[in-house]
Structure formats: structure tokens, C-alpha cells
Amino acid sequence: MERDLIAESLHPDSGLSQTAQRVARFIHANRALALASSAADLAQRLGTSDATVIRSVQAMGFDSLSDLRRTLIASLSQVTTPASALCRTMEEVGPDLDDAVSAILRTNADAIHALQTSTTRAQVAAAVRHLHPCTRIAIFGIGPSGGLADYVCRVLNRNGRTSFVIGTTGRAFADDLVQLRPGDGVAVMAYGTLYREIAVLFQEATRLSLPIVLITDRISEDDVPPATVIVSAMRGKEAHVALHAATVAVMEAIAFALSIGHRDGTIEALDRLNQFRRDLERF
CATH class of the missing domain: 3.40.50.10490 (Glucose-6-phosphate isomerase like protein; domain 1)
Known part of the structure; x- marks a missing residue:
């Protein structure tokens, strides 16, 4: 299975800066939107600069935005059902109750933050x-x-x-x-x-x-x-x-x-x- 560099960037031991992790979280949570967005679009939604977005994408392991888009297209081509979506979420969050609550609250907070543009x-x-x-x-x-x-x-x-x-x-x-x-x-x-x-x-x-x-x-x-x-x-x-x-x-x-x-x-x-x-x- 091909590595998902976007998901890997979310791990605490990824070595990314807080800013880069924030960019990675947004892209991971909004893959369709990220695919259709330029660096300037992403920067506006995240309240940062184009250069910061590009540096963050490179820190995630991509050579360029085009490289990122190829990964986004591949991930969006996968068929998702409610059951597979729930299983994927559970696998990512893990069995800890506190982690599960924090993950859902954080995802909702990120979605609300994305509206404030x-x-x-x-x-x-x-x-x-x-x-x-x-x-x-x-x-x-x-x-x-x-x-x-x-x-x-x-x-x-x-x-x-x-x-x-x-x-x-x-x-x-x-x-x-x-x-x-x-x-x-x-x-x-x-x-x-x-x-x-x-x-x-x-x-x-x-x-x-x-x-x-x-x-x-x-x-x-x-x-x-x-x-x-x-x-x-x-x-x-x-x-x-x-x-x-x-x-x-x-x-x-x-x-x-x-x-x-x-x-x-x-x-x-x-x-x-x-x-x-x-x-x-x-x-």
C-alpha cells in the first residue's frame, strides 16, 4: 500500500513545526478542498502566507504542490462507505477514550476555523x-x-x-x-x-x-x-x-x-x- 504522507504528517513524532502540522491537519481534513485550492487559497483559509504553505507541504515530504495534488487525487479516488469511514476514524484515533473525544473536538474546531475567512x-x-x-x-x-x-x-x-x-x-x-x-x-x-x-x-x-x-x-x-x-x-x-x-x-x-x-x-x-x-x- 502506498504511503499516505499527509496522514503520516499528523503523527506527534513527525518532526513538523506547529505551523506545518496545522497546515497538514487542514489538508488532511479537507482533501477535496485542498485539491481545488492554490497556495494562496490555502494561505487565506489558514491565516498564513503562501510561502508558509509551500514550506509546510515540502516539510510533509512532497516536492511541490503538484506532487501533493497527485496524492490527493489518489486518496479521493478510493470508495468510502459509512462503515469504512468509521473504521478508518477508529483506527486513526485508537482505543483511548480521551484521544477519541479530543480528536473529534479538534476536527470540529478545525472545520469551524476554516469558516472564519x-x-x-x-x-x-x-x-x-x-x-x-x-x-x-x-x-x-x-x-x-x-x-x-x-x-x-x-x-x-x-x-x-x-x-x-x-x-x-x-x-x-x-x-x-x-x-x-x-x-x-x-x-x-x-x-x-x-x-x-x-x-x-x-x-x-x-x-x-x-x-x-x-x-x-x-x-x-x-x-x-x-x-x-x-x-x-x-x-x-x-x-x-x-x-x-x-x-x-x-x-x-x-x-x-x-x-x-x-x-x-x-x-x-x-x-x-x-x-x-x-x-x-x-x-
Whole structure:
């Protein structure tokens, strides 16, 4: 089996400086993003310089960024299932409980840190502006993202922004699609590659001229309808167990900003919520 110099760089005895280890952790956790990034892009996300990124890559054992990209392409070509991702994570973390907790918290912290760039802030602001005029907002999520979609809808609805979840799979998804109508907006959480439900959703949203926001780790603008606003959010380490801290942070930022942009309606809706609670307490 070919050595994975990126993963080896994470070992405590790798001999890398703290800065180089930080670069290595980011590349390891965000392999698809790193593959599509220049040294300048990586530097901006990490809050460092191009030269530091290049020196760190060389310290990891690569001759150049091109050499790194060849390794990234090879690693991304491997098929990953939820079971293999979990096993890979467990093997890397080891059996110690404290190490496991620390590893997951560190990965989530790195994902949140990667959001704190001017690029991501601009993406989130663009998403809010895109959805703000909509009368209703459909939130799409499948699997664990479906639970996040339900949570975001609850936040939006209690703040006076009508929203609903779509995200059943197969033929049943047709029942979700018939709910869409002109004036709606669509926020989609999708990772990896496009699948049939998203393809049909994009088709219908385009037909109805609905604003689309996509939260993703690697789906590019070439694969989505024109004018789609894409917000980049990593889902843990590449080919490892999926984590959702970055997705939650992005969706909460969008929901909060939409509420701020609809301040009077938000306050009125929360007043009604409190009144209903008082009414319920009297029974």
C-alpha cells in the first residue's frame, strides 16, 4: 500500500513545526478542498502566507504542490462507505477514550476555523440576500442532514420565516417537490456528489425561478444551476466519519441573519410564541 504522507504528517513524532502540522491537519481534513485550492487559497483559509504553505507541504515530504495534488487525487479516488469511514476514524484515533473525544473536538474546531475567512463570510451574506425576499424557504437534507433541516426549519418558523423540510428519497420525493411554488427559496445541504433527488430538485427550482443556496464540501458551480449561491462547509476529515459542526454553524448564521433582516416579523412571531406558551400553561 502506498504511503499516505499527509496522514503520516499528523503523527506527534513527525518532526513538523506547529505551523506545518496545522497546515497538514487542514489538508488532511479537507482533501477535496485542498485539491481545488492554490497556495494562496490555502494561505487565506489558514491565516498564513503562501510561502508558509509551500514550506509546510515540502516539510510533509512532497516536492511541490503538484506532487501533493497527485496524492490527493489518489486518496479521493478510493470508495468510502459509512462503515469504512468509521473504521478508518477508529483506527486513526485508537482505543483511548480521551484521544477519541479530543480528536473529534479538534476536527470540529478545525472545520469551524476554516469558516472564519472573508470568503466564507461573503458566501453566507450572499446566501442570506438570496433567500431574504422569499415568502417560504424549503430546506433540503437527506440522512443526518435531514435532522439538521428539521432543526433549521424550527428556528426559522419560530422567528417568523415560513419554512419546511424536503428530503425524502426515491419516488416519495415527488410529494416533496409538489409543495414548491413561485416565491419560494431553496437551501440545500449536499455533500460528495450530486444525486438524483438534488438533480430533480434543481430542475424544478429552475423551472419555477427559485433562488437556490447550496451548502457543500465539493460540489462545484459547474454542476448547479446558474446563480446558485454556494457556501463551502467541510464535513470532518476526508474519508472519515462525517461530522456536522461546520454545517450547523453555516445554517445557524443564515437563519439568524434572515431573522435580523426581518426584525419586526421576528419579534411579532416570538411574541406569539410566548403567548401560546402562557396559554398552554393555564391548562
